[in-house]
Amino acid sequence: MNVNEQITTFLNSNLLDKYLIGQTTTSESVEVEHYINTYPEVKKVYEQLQDKLELSAQINAVKAPENALDNILNALEEETPVIPMQPKKPRKKWFSLAIAASVAALLFASSSAYLYVQNSNLSSENQVIVDEIFDLRSDIAKNNNRLNDILEQFKQLNNPETEKYVLQGNRSAKDLKTVAYINPKEKKSMIDVVSLPQLPDDQVYQIWADIQGKMVSLGILTEADRKLQEIPYTEDALGLSISVEPKGGSLERSNDTPVAEISLKLNE
Template sequence: MNDKINTFLNSDLLEKYLLGDTTPSETEKVETHLSEYPEVQNAYNTLQKNLEIVSKSQAVDAPKHILNNILNELDNTPVINIKPIRKYRKWYHLSIAASFAALIFAGSSFVFFTQNQNLKTENQKIVDEIYDLRNDISLNNNKLNDIMQQFKQLNNPETEKYIITGNNRAKNLKTVAYINPKDKTSMIDVVSLPQLPEDQQYQIWAQVQDKMVSLGILSETDRELKQIPYTENALGLSITIENKGGNQIGSKENSVAEIALQKHN
């Protein structure tokens, strides 16, 4: 790999291009490198895969009911048609017309008042829906920020990837750990966990010298990339089967998966 390619890959242009954050000139430069250099294309494919891992782990269903509720409320608001008051030419009909007009006016006033109260209620509902929608947008923005942070961690050159598979007691178990000893961060992606009886659960540990330090519980329904505590000088990772509620002391006898970690000076 020549210096030109190394310089390009060490820049952040590929990440910016994948996130749609490049200028026109930067876009042209990235696409030129993608078409000319297989090394750049391979790096771009890896970035896409990592982004997909992070995005799938943080997927959130959009709040579909909010807009539908607002449209339904607007569609259901009745339209009032007021019939025009008939004019009588004969003078002896004036008193009847005046009385009839008074009744129409009183009735219309009551209808308008009722409709006004209903509209106030409906408007308040719409305001509440919009407020909830804004809260959902804020939560989704925070979730997106978390995704971007995890994406950066995955693509950090200092981040080490460890695939942890189960032994004969849990053949279908598979998790992937991402550890960055420089930034002191750890994440784990639960790919598959065999189902356990209701009174048992999986627990992940860090092996530190002659003891095991608990890093938390792994749930069968917890299929997402998540942070776990970083353990200084950890020699390996182990997943055990424990009784419900977890255990304070780890035992290799309960281990169903383990892997050694690289040593760092």
């Protein structure tokens, strides 16, 4: 422990306060006097405490009534003559008691403030821990849901009833590739976007299902969709196709020549 840490530890021990009111043991007094004489910082704090205690003692002192002495002397003169004497200065014992009371008040105030600060800090720390636990539980719940979704997807992929369809792009989109997984028994459809060629900002890729010659939209495909995800299942679909549509998608397929298409074997 370095010097600064020793001084801080000493000042936090309240030995100076005990020393001022004469409550230290012999060994404690020797230790206090050593610190006062050795370290100017301690001496300065000691002198400041002395000044504060003396001021507090003077403020808290109860002043005797102005006529109290005269009244006592008059009462005594009725029986035996006395020679008036100058009032003595307050005894050191009274002064020490006043200082002790002031020290006790200061210690109580300091302890109350310290406990208040500690309680506030503890409340803040507890709130932080509660928030972290809440966030952790939320993350765990999200991860569990995500894990359940992945397990469900793998279950569908490994289901013998699930058919796999690869949609390759034509000359207009040579690098386009998506894989569709359809299970007519479970009525589940999923798609895996493997690659999508870059399009102008005002165009998007849209996937369609062919139901008796009517094209039904299954959603818009983007680069962000490069993961296995569910798409609406369509009963009696004859095929799937992907077309280039205006940004935001279309209610009807506007391009009669899709960039990728495939027939389904669900009705065979």
